[in-house]
Amino acid sequence: MSVEAHQIIPMPQPEPSGREESIPEAAKRKLSSPWASGLVILITILWTIPTLGLLVTSLRPKEQAQNSGWWTFFTDPVVTFSNYSEVITGGDTIPSGIAPYFWNSFAIAIPAAIFPLVIATMAAYAIAWIPFRGATVVFFTIFALQVIPLQMSLLPLLQMFNNGWSIGPIPIFPDLNAPGSAQSLFYGTYIPLWVAHTMFALPLAIFLLHNFIAQLPRELFEAARVDGASHFLIFRKLVLPLTVPAIASFAIFQFLWVWNDLLVALTFAGGTPDVAPITAYLANIKGTYGAQLHLITAGAFIAIIVPLIVFFSLQRFFVRGLLAGSVKG
Amino acid sequence: MSEFFAGATKLGTSLAAVAIVLGLLLLIFFLGARAKGRAQGPVAILVFLGPAILLVAYGLIAPAFRTTIGSFQDASGNDFVGWANYTWIFTAPGNSTFLTNTVLWIIIAPLVSTALGLTLALLLDRMRRENISKSLIFMPMAISFVGAGIIWGLVYEYRDPSKQQVGLLSQIAEWLGIQDPPNWLLWQPFNNFLLMVIMIWIQVGFAMVVLSAAIKAIPGDVVEAAELDGATGWRLFSRVTIPMIRGTLIVVLTTIMIAVLKIFDIVRTMTNGNFGTQVVANEMYAQAFVAFDVGRGSALAVVLFVGVIPLIVYNVMQLRKERTIR
Numbered sequence: 001m002s003v004e005a006h007q008i009i010p011m012p013q014p015e016p017s018g019r020e021e022s023i024p025e026a027a028k029r030k031l032s033s034p035w036a037s038g039l040v041i042l043i044t045i046l047w048t049i050p051t052l053g054l055l056v057t058s059l060r061p062k063e064q065a066q067n068s069g070w071w072t073f074f075t076d077p078v079v080t081f082s083n084y085s086e087v088i089t090g091g092d093t094i095p096s097g098i099a100p101y102f103w104n105s106f107a108i109a110i111p112a113a114i115f116p117l118v119i120a121t122m123a124a125y126a127i128a129w130i131p132f133r134g135a136t137v138v139f140f141t142i143f144a145l146q147v148i149p150l151q152m153s154l155l156p157l158l159q160m161f162n163n164g165w166s167i168g169p170i171p172i173f174p175d176l177n178a179p180g181s182a183q184s185l186f187y188g189t190y191i192p193l194w195v196a197h198t199m200f201a202l203p204l205a206i207f208l209l210h211n212f213i214a215q216l217p218r219e220l221f222e223a224a225r226v227d228g229a230s231h232f233l234i235f236r237k238l239v240l241p242l243t244v245p246a247i248a249s250f251a252i253f254q255f256l257w258v259w260n261d262l263l264v265a266l267t268f269a270g271g272t273p274d275v276a277p278i279t280a281y282l283a284n285i286k287g288t289y290g291a292q293l294h295l296i297t298a299g300a301f302i303a304i305i306v307p308l309i310v311f312f313s314l315q316r317f318f319v320r321g322l323l324a325g326s327v328k329g
Numbered sequence: 330m331s332e333f334f335a336g337a338t339k340l341g342t343s344l345a346a347v348a349i350v351l352g353l354l355l356l357i358f359f360l361g362a363r364a365k366g367r368a369q370g371p372v373a374i375l376v377f378l379g380p381a382i383l384l385v386a387y388g389l390i391a392p393a394f395r396t397t398i399g400s401f402q403d404a405s406g407n408d409f410v411g412w413a414n415y416t417w418i419f420t421a422p423g424n425s426t427f428l429t430n431t432v433l434w435i436i437i438a439p440l441v442s443t444a445l446g447l448t449l450a451l452l453l454d455r456m457r458r459e460n461i462s463k464s465l466i467f468m469p470m471a472i473s474f475v476g477a478g479i480i481w482g483l484v485y486e487y488r489d490p491s492k493q494q495v496g497l498l499s500q501i502a503e504w505l506g507i508q509d510p511p512n513w514l515l516w517q518p519f520n521n522f523l524l525m526v527i528m529i530w531i532q533v534g535f536a537m538v539v540l541s542a543a544i545k546a547i548p549g550d551v552v553e554a555a556e557l558d559g560a561t562g563w564r565l566f567s568r569v570t571i572p573m574i575r576g577t578l579i580v581v582l583t584t585i586m587i588a589v590l591k592i593f594d595i596v597r598t599m600t601n602g603n604f605g606t607q608v609v610a611n612e613m614y615a616q617a618f619v620a621f622d623v624g625r626g627s628a629l630a631v632v633l634f635v636g637v638i639p640l641i642v643y644n645v646m647q648l649r650k651e652r653t654i655r
Contacts, residue, residue, distance in 0.1 A: 036455040043449060044462040047469070047530065050480045053497060057483060068493045069500050070483070089332045103336035107343040114347050118354065123381035132374050138382070145389050147641050149591055151610065151630040155399065155617050156392035165391075173387065190343060199388025202381055231373035232362040260473030262594045267618065279475045283598050286479055293483065293495070300479040304472045311471035315464065318471070319538060 058083055058297035065294035083298040093292055094285055098299050100273040101281035105306075108190055108265075108277050109258040112197035113251050119198065120205035121213075121247065125239050127206070128214040129221055130231060139210060145203040153200070154267050161192045161268070190275055192268040197258050205250055212246040213239060249320040256307050256318075278303045393634075399627035406623040414628035427607035430521055434592060434608060438525045438532070439585040443578065445529070446536025451566070453537070454544050463541070467534035474531075474594030481527045482599065487512040517605040524606060527595050532588070536581045543577040544570065576647055583644045590636050609633060 056070040061080045064073070090097035126132075127139050159165065162184050164175030176185045186192050216239070224234050258264075262279045269276040282303055285296055311318055357376055364372040403410050418424060449466065453459045469477060486496030490509050494500040502510035514520050547570065555569045571578070593610040600606045602615065609629055617626025 033455055036452040037457075040449065040452045040456055040459075040462050044465050047466045047533075049497070050484050050530070051468070051472075053483050054480045066495065069495050069497065071497070071500070072493075097332075099333045099336045100339070102333075103339040107339045110340070111343045111347050111350075115350060118351070119380045119384065122377040126374055126377035130370065130373055130377065132370065138378070142381075142385065145385060147634070147638055148389050148393050149630070149633050149637055151591070151613055151633050152396045153389055153392040155623060155626060155630070156395035157388060160387070160392075172391070190346070194343075194346070195384075196388070199384045202385050203389070206381060230362045230364075230369065231377070232358045235377070236358070256471060260476075262473070262475055262597070263614070266614075279473055279594075282475045282479065283594075286475070286482065286598055287601070290482075293486070296479055297483065300476050304476040307471040307473070308468070311468060312464070319467075 054297050055301060057293055058301045060294060062292075062294045065297070066291070083294045084302070087295045087298045087302070094289055094295055096273060098278065098281055098302055101276060101278045102302060104190075104269075104273075104275055105259055105277040105279075105303075108193050108197070108269075108275075109255050111190070111194045112201075112258045113255040115194060115198040116201035116205050116254060117247055117251055120202055120209050121240070121243060122235070123202075123206050124209035124213045125231075125235055127210055129234075129239075142203050142206050146207065150200060150263060153196075154263070157196060157199075158192075158267055161186050161195075188272065188274050193264065193275065196264055196268050197254075197261075200264070201254055201257075205254070208250060209243065209246055213243060216242055249317045252310060252314055252317050256310060259307060396627045396630050399623050400631045402624045402627075404620075404622040404624050410624065414624045415632075417625060418628055418632060424612075426605055427602070427609055427612045430605075430607060431590070431609045433521060434525060434528075434589050435586055437522070438528045438589045439582050441525075442529045442532035442585050443536045443540075443582045445533045446581065447540050447578070449533065449537040450541035450544055451570070453541055463538065467538055469531045470534045472531070474527075474592075475598050477527050477531055478595055478598035481523075481530070485513040485523060487514070514600055514606075515604050520600065520604055521606055524595055524599055527599075528589060528592060532585050536585065539577060539581050540574060543574040547573045576650070579647050580644060583640045583647075587637055587640050590640070591633060609636075 053070045056073050057065050059079050059081070060070065060073055061078055061082070064076075064078060065083075086097075087094065088097050088099050123142075127135050156165075160173050161176070163177075164171070165173040177183060220238060221234060224238060229237075259277075260279065261277075262283060265277045265280045266283075269280060282296075282299055285292075285299060289296065361372050361376045399406055400414055401409055401411060403413075419428070453463060456462070472480070483495075484497045487499060487510075488494050488496070490503075494503060494510075496513070498513055499510040513523055516523075551573065552565070552569065555565055560568060591610050592608060593614060596602055596606055596608050596611045597614070602608070602611045609632060613626055613629035613633065616622045616629060620626075
């Protein structure tokens with residue numbers, strides 16, 4: 001899995017490495033053919049046009065957006081921001097606005113990125129540096145769990161949250177319904193989403209962080225142990241600060257993964273403005289108001305602007321995290 | 330605008346939750362650090378590893394068993410029905426659509442993405458200002474499948490030929506002299522390929538970035554030696570470049586395959602599996618959460634699981650080999 005891709009492949013950008021250095025600048029210039037550049041630029045334009053179309057359409061008045069192609073905007077430019085204000089607060093066409101869902105996405109994604117990271121860092125430290133029998137077995141079991149697709153867990157987990165779970169008479173997970181109520185205490189809260197995302201993120205997070213933490217110099221820990229530091233102190237004062245780069249990469253990946261997720265959201269949040277994220281809202285208005293191009297495009301742009309900002313501002317971390325996590329799910 | 334930011338209060342709930350969880354952990358840390366002597370090790374293991382094991386056991390291991398058992402039960406999960414759900418998946422008349430489509434997806438989307446990504450990586454290697462192109466081609470990877478669905482929905486938008494076209498694809502078809510462009514997303518079986526284009530649009534950047542890094546990592550002297558021997562162009566590419574990055578190529582291909590096998594969001598947003606575009610993952614969602622047929626839903630999940638295993642095993646073995654070589 002490409003989990004390890006970034007380890008076997010020295011990760012790119014922007015500093016040139018390897019072959020680039022070994023070829024003199026003159027040879028490099030000879031190699032760079034105008035044909036190659038032209039082709040790449042063509043593909044770049046081709047790749048960008050669909051997103052450009054989305055942005056342009058979202059800025060056009062309803063009449064134009066629905067009756068003429070967005071490319072005619074350049075001969076007849078009329079700009080309006082009313083689509084955005086309507087889709088944000090809700091209006092005559094789409095009664096409920098995107099705003100609550102937008103904030104739900106943040107409210108879901110921030111804890112759903114922090115929780116698994118904290119728990120995974122702790123577990124990775126234990127497996128790597130607290131000697132105990134079976135550490136290897138634990139590590140490989142967790143590693144192997146990555147093969148379980150999300151789909152295997154959805155139904156049982158939902159049933160567990162809603163009705164509790166017991167094997168015969170032995171209770172495994174309590175029924176959280178308030179007495180006399182058919183609804184779980186979790187219903188209408190972010191808790192099932194946080195918990196589910198945390199659970200699904202753990203195998204990959206533990207695996208990656210373990211690889212990182214296990215490579216920290218042994219002398220560091222030995223010296224600290226000799227000085228009488230407890231594991232808890234070592235973890236806080238040594239491991240956490242040293243692991244920041246790995247944590248940052250994975251945090252960005254996990255935040256974006258949760259932000260862009262639809263499957264977990266649909267399963268555990270329903271479609272209510274109380275907890276459902278922006279992806280669920282978009283999927284919903286795309287299905288119900290598909291003809292309202294000017295509003296749907298505005299909504300979609302609001303939804304993708306957050307990951308795009310993260311992408312362009314933190315590209316290096318993003319690339320690393322993404323390559324590491326691209327098999328997740 | 331003020332209405333927009335009113336929702337920000339929701340962040341309070343989640344920040345409070347983060348504070349509570351972190352506070353609890355600190356408290357446990359504080360208590361754990363008080364353990365003395367022989368108890369130290371076990372207490373530390375319990376505190377550090379306990380939460381992760383508990384969550385993984387409840388969230389992945391137990392559900393995997395329950396889903397496997399559920400796949401042999403009826404719709405309500407009360408009675409065992411043997412292999413009936415699996416028989417249904419592979420023999421029910423309507424189901425050949427989603428099975429065939431999934432196979433097509435797994436073959437076409439990863440191959441095209443990887444081939445295009447490789448081409449771009451090779452071209453980028455011969456370019457001086459590559460970073461802007463790289464960023465823009467890689468950008469779709471940050472966009473959700475739902476967002477990508479809306480972006481491409483606009484490209485595939487259909488209007489009656491008597492009216493002005495709104496969708497880019499129809500307009501291009503008209504410019505090319507096609508008088509009567511079809512309603513793309515209803516145009517069976519080609520609509521499947523149009524949906525794959527969205528996945529390819531997203532994955533090419535991934536393939537390009539990984540392969541570009543692999544190509545840059547080929548030692549300069551290897552290339553120079555080959556060039557001294559007279560290898561140029563195609564021969565250099567097929568005899569030197571490809572063998573050198575073979576491992577990475579396979580990893581890219583299988584990684585995209587795994588993602589494609591589980592493709593759900595694109596199909597759900599674009600067609601909801603109608604018009605002959607259904608795939609296994611969306612059928613699983615429809616059976617489990619729309620039709621509430623626990624048995625069939627579980628069986629489909631198991632099919633996905635079984636499909637993913639060989640890909641991941643192959644992938645890991647490939648990486649192992651790669652490592653021992655280095």
